Amino acid sequence: MRNISMGERGRKVHGIMICVPYQGHLNPFVSLALKLASKGFAITFVHLEFLYRKLCDAHHANKTDVDLFSGARELGLDIRFTTMADCFPLEFDRDANFPEYWDTMVRDFPALADEFVGNIVSSEPDMLHFLVADTVYNWPAAVAHKYNLVNVSLWTQPALVYCLAYHWDLLEQNGHFPCKDDVPEEIKYVPGVESINTKDLMHYLKESQFASVANRLTRLIFEQAKMADFVLQNTVEELEPQTLAALHKYLPNYAIGPLNFSKNLPTNTVTTSLWSESDCTDWLGSKPPASVLYVSFGSFVHTNKQVLEELAYGLVLSGVNFIWVIRQGILGDGDTNALPSDSFQDAIQERGLILGWCDQIKVLSNPAVGGFLTHGGWNSTLESMWSGVPMICYPIGFDQPCNRKLVVDDWEIGVNLCEDYGSVDREQVAHKIKSFMNGGVSDKLKENASRLRQLVHNAVEIDGSSEINFDRFVKDLEAKIHAQN
Structure with a gap:
């Protein structure tokens, strides 16, 4: 452990960390907080209430019982934990009312963040403060400038998605922001992106989503992002070297992922999971090696009953063993009955296990698991790569089409569930799953998954690229803070 980071005249350096309120952002933010505290920084981690x-x-x-950092403090790290309000009462369903929530957050939350950060800065005048905020917020640059804070932006998706959104003005000039929904075109003019088809762009860049809050937010957040002092990327340099190198020409850019697997961090006494987890270790222990398909659409995206029904019967028809995580709220319309019928449970018998939530890393690392049917969220993608598990990709929205491109087309560690986004047929699902799990995973796919597993493991070792980049970031951060104060 380092000595306590000090600025001029022995003033302690203190980071204020605020992430957007989703599981896929919370996990890497918590890991980053522990990494920074382990380097000697004082940290205040801010949860929305x-x-x-x-x-x-x-x-x-x-x-008072849940403290993510009590174990870290017992080991001597200076890491505090506090909460702040957003713009809605606690009982408001933010997931089911996503557009209303983010319209209001874009408009009203910046003032709350300004006041909150200002109160922390004024209450600790003897410290040198810096800000670590989620790139997906539209206020960090303005708040950091107001309080003379070094502004660190954490991006929790792949560098490819950051690069495309960063160059939204270039996409707009070429008629691809928005791009036509049903007219596939190759884009070859974005620095750091050799080629990408418009069908693989983030959904909020499409014409049908032009009026969406996600589309409007893209402009706002990347106007702010371009003013960040440092950008931390939750990816691995060897995975996206061309894209990261291109971005580095525009701003200080550090690939430090996968953050969730950082080494030598204090163990959390409480999991960061936002759902109660079921333990399926015994069930997995009863299955042969590589015989189980793990199915999950992650912690945030919504789908509909038709998709779930076709997937359910496709799983039945495939005859494979599977674990299927169907979280509460996955339908997004208040309907809690996500499964097609009670007869589905009878049909799967001992072959299938339906769970509300689980420890995904623990499941993926179990030797009984041979494949992952995933929406392709970035956390899920990194966790599957970490475990060396090939993927069947069914992207639903946001960054997931881009992630699919990386997994299937670029890295060749996965296959598509279906060729047309959104089109799900039980017979096709059954055929894809059956062939994938029963010898359909090619030797090349397995070799690539094993190779990339080693690559991401190597990155977080002491002499790995992500650890070297993180140490470089810490050195640059300290120099910037000292120069600014």
Whole structure:
């Protein structure tokens, strides 16, 4: 452990960390907080109040019982934990009302963040402060400038998605922001992106989503992102070298992922999971090696009953063993009955296990698991790569089409569930799953998955690229803070 980071005249350096309220952002933010504290920085980790309530409810705990960093403090790290309000009452369903929530967050949350950060800065005048905020917010640059804070932006998706969104003005000039929904075209003019088809762009760049809050937010957040002092990328340099090198020409850019697997960090006494987890270790232990397909659409995206029904019967027809995570709220319309019928449970018998949530890393690392049917969220993609598990990709929205391109086309560690996004047929699903799990995973796919598994493991070792980049970032951060104060 380093000595405590000090600025001029022995003033301690303190980071204020605020992430957007989703599982896929919370996990890497917590890991980054621990990494920074382990380097000697004081850290204040800020939860939105409703998210902290959800965390407590998931672990059947009182508000005072859940402390993500108690173990770290016992080891001597200076890491504090606090909450702040957003723009809605606790009982408001933010997932089911996504457009309303983010319209209001874009408009009203910046003032709350400004006041909150300002209060922390004024209450600790003897410290040198810096800000670590999620790139997906539209206020960090303005707040950092107001309080003379070094502005660190953490991006929790692949560098490819960052690069495309960063160059939204270039896409707009070439008629691809928005791009036509049903007219596939190759894009070869974005620095750092050799070629990408418009069908693989993020959904909020499409014509049908032009009026969406995600589309409007893209412009706002990347106007702010271009003013960041440092950008941390939750990826691995060897995975996206061309894209990262191109971005580095525009801003200080550090690939430090996968953050969730950083080495030598204090163990959390409480999981960061926002849902109660089921343990399926015994069930997996009863299955042969590489015989189980793990199925999950992650912690945030919504789908519809038709998709779930076709997938359910496709799983039945495939005859493979499977674990299927169907989280509460996956339908997004308040309907809690996600499965097609009670007869589905009878049809799967001992071959299938339906769960509300689980420890995904633990499941993927189990030798019984031979494949992962995934929406392709970035956390899920990294976790599958970490475990060397090939993927069947069914992207639903946001960054997932881009992630599919990386997994299937570039890295060749996965296959498509279907060729047309959104089109799901049970017979095709059954055929794809059956061939994939029963010898259909080619030797090349397995070799590539094994190779990339080693690559991401190597990156987080002491002499790995991500650790070297993180040490370089810490050195540059300290120099910037000292120069600015």
